[in-house]
Amino acid sequence: MLGGFSERQRRLLEQLLRHQGGMTMDELALSLKVSKSAVHQHLNALERDGYVVRKALQKTGGRPSQLYALSERGIHLFPKQYAWFSRLLLEQLLKQLGSDEVEKMLYQLGRSTALGLRHRMAGKEGRGQLEEVVAIMQEFGYEAEIREGAQGPEIIAHNCVYHDLAKEHPEVCTLDMGFLDGLLDRVVQQECIVRGGTACRFCPLASRLDGEVANK
Numbered sequence: 001m002l003g004g005f006s007e008r009q010r011r012l013l014e015q016l017l018r019h020q021g022g023m024t025m026d027e028l029a030l031s032l033k034v035s036k037s038a039v040h041q042h043l044n045a046l047e048r049d050g051y052v053v054r055k056a057l058q059k060t061g062g063r064p065s066q067l068y069a070l071s072e073r074g075i076h077l078f079p080k081q082y083a084w085f086s087r088l089l090l091e092q093l094l095k096q097l098g099s100d101e102v103e104k105m106l107y108q109l110g111r112s113t114a115l116g117l118r119h120r121m122a123g124k125e126g127r128g129q130l131e132e133v134v135a136i137m138q139e140f141g142y143e144a145e146i147r148e149g150a151q152g153p154e155i156i157a158h159n160c161v162y163h164d165l166a167k168e169h170p171e172v173c174t175l176d177m178g179f180l181d182g183l184l185d186r187v188v189q190q191e192c193i194v195r196g197g198t199a200c201r202f203c204p205l206a207s208r209l210d211g212e213v214a215n216k
Contacts, residue, residue: 002077008034009042013051013070017078022055022067043068051077083165090169103171107178114182121183127153130204133183149190149203155180157200160193167194176200 002010015031016023025043029036046052051074057064093102120132130146130153137144143158166172173192180187184204191197 006042008032008038009046012039012042012046013074013077016052016068016070016074020069022058022069024058024065024067026065028068046074050074083162086162086165087168090165090172094169094171099171103174106171106175107181110175110178110180111182114179117183129184130155133180133204136183149201151203153204154190155202155204157193157202160200163194170194180204 002013005013011032012028015028019027023031025036025039028039028043032039043052047054047068050071052068053071053074055067055069058067090102093105097105117136120136121129124132127146134144134146134155137155137157141159141161145156145158146153147156148154160166162172173189173194177187177189180202186204188203189200190203191199191201193200
């Protein structure tokens with residue numbers, strides 16, 4: 001995650017990660033064993049790119065010093081184990097509830113998530129709704145777009161944001177179906193990456209049986 005940074009910038013970011021309350025320029029220079037001017041140069045670049053933010057001044061006996069800390073974007077540069085945690089949680093649910101009940105739970109979770117975003121569909125119809133759904137999907141990390149299919153416009157997702165987990169536990173795919181159904185009311189999945197497709201392809205204009213979980 002830190003491959004695009006110089007060695008000194010990586011060390012600076014790592015120091016800020018270890019000091020969540022923030023560090024002054026003097027503290028960073030001392031820790032990194034470099035000059036204040038070098039620290040200042042790197043902080044300016046990292047702040048410009050949104051990885052570092054300024055915090056409240058640190059009050060000392062003398063002149064207050066500016067504190068620097070990682071931004072949310074900066075924190076996300078470092079590895080996290082969301083997939084590992086999700087797998088543990090899902091496997092426990094599958095043991096306790098079984099596949100069918102987990103699918104129903106994930107489908108309803110997708111729908112409830114969509115309900116919080118339904119206001120963004122207000123005043124939009126037809127293709128305008130699809131464009132808004134694609135925009136929402138992109139915010140969630142999907143490489144999504146609209147394409148014309150045999151039955152009309154389709155939503156194409158070129159990636160699965162939980163590919164490895166869904167490949168191991170295909171029940172996860174019902175989360176997508178609940179989410180899209182919650183936004184558009186009527187969606188059929190025509191193709192799925194984890195089932196051998198080249199993309200995840202959804203047809204929003206085809207009718208679905210009420211409450212059905214598609215592609216089980």
